Amino acid sequence: MVGKLGLIISFLLLFQAGNSTKTILFYGDSLTAGLGLTTEEAFPALVEKKFKQQGKPCKVINAGLSGETSAGGLSRLEWVLRQPVDVFVLELGANDGLRGLPIEQTQKNLQAIIDKVKAKYPKVKIVIAGMMVPPNMGPDYTSKFRKIFPELAKKNNATLIPFLLxxxxxxxxxxxxDGIHPNVEGHKIVAENxxxxxxxLL
Known part of the structure; x- marks a missing residue:
């Protein structure tokens, strides 16, 4: 009887441990993908490593795609959300800014992404990575672009990373x-941020 009880307790502990593992999905562009580096050197993998070192195992999914825009991210979202997600980190918009795309459209696309994620997984925690564009885009554009991310965070009760880089x-x-993409040491700092x-959140 004692042996069976011990077996049941062990099973329950294993079940609870399995349930405690959170899934973090990083959804972004070349910054998330780690352009020029290996996947293991990119900041999402380094974040996963930090959690494990702190005794908080989690599963990190790197869904970064180089060159991705907010519109592109919206179009491929369904495929990425096939498995449950606990924390969704949205890192998109930088390529929109570098191309000078309309601010309103970028914000609309990012909001649509957030809406779809919440509809699919109502309990998900949203994290929005703030971005900036170079000053050569003009003071009006750069100012409005920077405001996209805190506004989205406030509207959706999401957690904001003020500036990813x-x-x-x-x-x-x-x-x-290229002066744009972090190197190995740069990604270590981004991971810490x-x-x-x-x-x-975990």
Missing amino acids: QDVAGNEKLNQA VYKVIQP
Whole structure:
């Protein structure tokens, strides 16, 4: 009897442990994909590693696609949401900004992505990565672009990463030759930025 009881308790503990593993989906462009690096060197994998080191195992899905726009992200979303997600990190819009696409359309696409994620998984926690565009886009455009992300976060009661590339953007030592994409050391800093924001959610 004792042996059976012990077996049942062990099974329940294993079941609870399995249920405690959260799934974090990083949905973005080349920054999330880790352009120029291996998937293991990109910040999503580094965030997963940090959680495991803290005794909080989680499953991280890197759904980054280089060159992705908000419109492209909206069109491929259904395929990505085939499995349950606990935390959805939205990192899109930068390519819209670099191409000078209409602010209103970018914001509309990002909102549509959030709406679809919430409809599919009502209990999901949304995290929005704030982005900026170079000043050569003009002061009016750059200002309006920057406001997209905090406005979306406020409207959707989502968690905001104020600026994904904080302490990395503009630093030659932390970026690749193109001056846009972080190198290995840059991704480590981005991972730290992201981890600090997501950690309380788990």
